[in-house]
Amino acid sequence: MVEPVYGLDADRVRANLVEAQERIAVAAALSGRGPEEVELLAAVKYVPLESIAVLAQAGVTLVGENRAQDLEAKAGAHPGLFTWDFIGHLQSRKVKQVLPWVRLIHSVSSDSVLEQLGRHKALAGPQLEVLIEVNVAGEASKSGVAPADLAAFAARCPVPVTGLMTMPPLAPRAEDNRRHFAALRELAEQHGLQRLSMGTSQDYEVAVEEGATIVRLGSTLYS
Incomplete structure (x- = not known):
């Protein structure tokens, strides 16, 4: 079980952030990008x-939360400090709670969430976009739309779909x-x-080489 990260030091996070950005630059160059x-x-x-405020001191500007109640608490406590995305599994009953705070939802994958997006999208800012979570490996234990169902699912989404x-x-x-x-x-x-939101602390360089436009980093920034 992963423990909460206490005692964050802004200088250490800043150094880790710079190193990660340098690694991203190298990986992006390998894919012909800046x-x-x-x-x-x-x-x-x-x-x-x-x-949370320590991250801003270290130069972090974009953050993502997995849990609706924590997103609401953290974003509400520091209005305007970060740009927020929702990156965890989204339950349909939590859609209304998430919408006022985020520019992107990374994890849309069920018709019940699409229904709630349509019902409550007025709560979101005009910039709201969603990414559809795709189960590219076909794992039975994971959520996500099957690749073959992607087009039909995206067509039913009531807000702009801009990625995966x-x-x-x-x-x-x-x-x-x-x-x-690559898939x-x-x-x-x-x-x-x-x-393309793909790649975490364990594999983000490979993800960038394969075209990631957003990488989701945790432990590599805080250790």
Whole structure:
């Protein structure tokens, strides 16, 4: 079980942030892109409310939360300090709670969530976009739309769909997930979608090489 991250030091986080940005720049160059084409999102599921402001001191501007109630508490406590995305599994009953705070929801994958987006989208800012979570590996234990169902699902979404997200299987080596990242990129290209949220602390460089436009980093920033 992952423990909350206490005692964050702004200088240490800043140094880790710079190193991650440098690694992203190298990986982006390998895919023929500039570093400005990849957003670094700090995943704050395990960062307690009282430590969130340290991330701003370290230069973090984009953050993502997995839990609706924590998103509401953290964003509400620091209005305007960050740009917020929702990156966790989204329950339909939590859609209304999330919408006022975020620019992107990374994890839309059920018709019940689509229904709630349509019902409550007036609560969101005009910039709201969603990413559809795709189960590219076909794991029975994970949520996500099957690749074959993507077009029909996207057509039912009541807010703009601008990209895809995936959580590949746990793997001993980052390289093992390259094929899943490549599959998501190919899907996005087929459907004319620009954003690709893929890659975490364990495999973000491979994800960027395969076209990620947003990487979700946690432990690599806080350790």
